[in-house]
Amino acid sequence: MGYGLCAGIAASIERGGDARAIVIVGDxxxxxxxxELGAATQQGGTAIQHGCRLLLLVIDNGLLGRVEHGFKNAKGCEITGCDWVALxxxxxxxxxHVARDSEIxxxxxxxxxxxxxFVLAARCDPALRAEMAKTSDGIMPPWLEPPGNHVESG
Incomplete structure (x- = not known):
């Protein structure tokens, strides 16, 4: 949570040119x-400053959904946002803004x-929930697999 925008900025900078990074993030x-959108300089923040090509889909449900739906009896998960496009x-x-399926x-x-x-702000019903992914659901990339051979260094 809170990683998507920064990861998208890094991906856009790394890919460069006309490559576009697409980020889906909750409000x-x-x-x-x-x-990271702005406020770093008069010319803008990290994303603007570095000329990122970034499509940011903000799913606005007015809720810390990962906490609300991921923990039993979570409290204080309702949040107030703003006009994401104006921001x-x-x-x-x-x-x-997207308010209806026909606008998507x-x-x-x-x-x-x-x-x-570009920020695409989509209002979403807070009762909808996505299944939470677990790290055990992922496939370990080969470069993160433990080495097959153990080498003693001492």
Whole structure:
């Protein structure tokens, strides 16, 4: 939680050129790092400053969903957000809101054709929940696998 925007910025910078990074983040996670959009300089923050091509889909359910749905009897998970598109524009990015399914395709087209940072803010029912992934569900990439041979160094 709170990692998506920074990871997207790093991916955009690393890939460079016309490559676009796409990030899907909840409103709570986005609030943890939204300062990376701007405020670093007059020209903008990390994402704007480095000319990132970033499509940021903010799923706005007004809830810390990972906490609310992941822990029994969690308290204090309701959060207040803002107009995410207005925030993006204040930092020099662009964006659009999605309130209905019929708006999704046009919003994605706009985001994918944008030259810089684009925030697509989608309102979501807080009762909807995604299944939580567990680290045990993942497949370990070969470079993280423990080595097959043990070498004594002493």
């Amino acid at each position: 709570g996670g986005f609030q943890m790092t939204l300062n 993006a524009r204040a930092y020099g990015a662009d964006g659009t 395709e046009a919003a994605l087209d706009a985001g994918l054709s944008a030259k810089g940072v």
